[in-house]
Amino acid sequence: MPSTATVDFTDTVAIVTGASGALGSAAVDRFREVGATVCALDVVAPDSEDAQLEPGEGYHFYEADLTDEDEVESVIDEIVDDHGRIDHLLNIAGTWRGGDHIEETDLEEFDLLLDINLKTAFLTSKHVLPHLQEREGSIVSVSARSGLEGGEGDGPYRITKAGIKILTETLAEENRGTVRANCVLPSVIDTPMNREMMPESDHDTWVDPREIADVMAVLCSDAASVTSGAAVPVYGEA
Structure with a gap:
């Protein structure tokens, strides 16, 4: 009879990108709770006014612009030098912009979203993969429910x-049997920024970052050892 899998990341190293944001900081806390050595990556330091990652001990912070390949390569090398291994990668760095139709969207806004939401995940995955392959590790990235279809204004x-969903499926296919890659599909995440941008919305239907972090932890764990290439809904009550 199979044993019951538990979420225990003792003696593993997890990288969390976008760690200073609401979801990133929740993931840092969750992976710390289950024993991982957490390397928190962001261009925003914990002592910044905009950061939601509490300054202090319990994780290792690395400041890096993850849209710059040289910086990505350098910070991954630094993490391996410091901790000897990488077992899990959480691609959380991202942002939202919207409101305009395509013909009214500035190229700068398109480039910003492409860089922060997709290029960061591509570059970090690219440079972490050789280390994950050594450990038979895992990647969990953040897609979105709205990424499943077109829509108006965003x-x-x-x-x-x-x-992100296609990147996840590609990583899973190319690393079958070595590195598992999955993504989560949030609806609207309950963050201070989203509340500020959408003050009239029903915030009770939004999904709590801590609940998403729980799902990400499970996807990295032995409980999901047979799951790769999946896009997992995390919609809350939306």
Whole structure:
């Protein structure tokens, strides 16, 4: 009879990108709770006014622009030098912009979303993969429910999140039997920024970042050892 799998990341090293944001900081806390050595990556330091990652001990912070390949390569090398291994990668770095139809969308806004939402995940995955392959590790990235179809007013955001889903499926196919790759599909995440941008919305239907972090932990664990290439809904009550 199979044993019951538990979430225990003792003696493993997890990288969390976008760690200073609401979901990133929740993932840092969750993976710390289950024993991982957490390497928190962000261009925003914990002592910044905009950071939601509490300064202090319990994780290792690395400041890096993950849209710059040289910086990505350098920070991954630094993490391996410091900790000797990488077991889990959580691609959480991302942002939202919307409101305009395609013909009214500035190229700068499109480029911003492409860089932060998709390029960061591509570059970090690229440079972490050789280390994950050594450990038979896992990747969990953040796509979005809205990335499953087109919609009005936030096309570039949807395009980048659809790209995350395809990146995930590609990583899973190319690393079958060695590295598992999955993604989560949140609806609207309950963050201070989203509340500020959408003050009239029903916030009770939004999904709590801590609940998404729980799902990400399970996807990295032995409980999901046979799961790769999946896009997992995390919609809350939306």
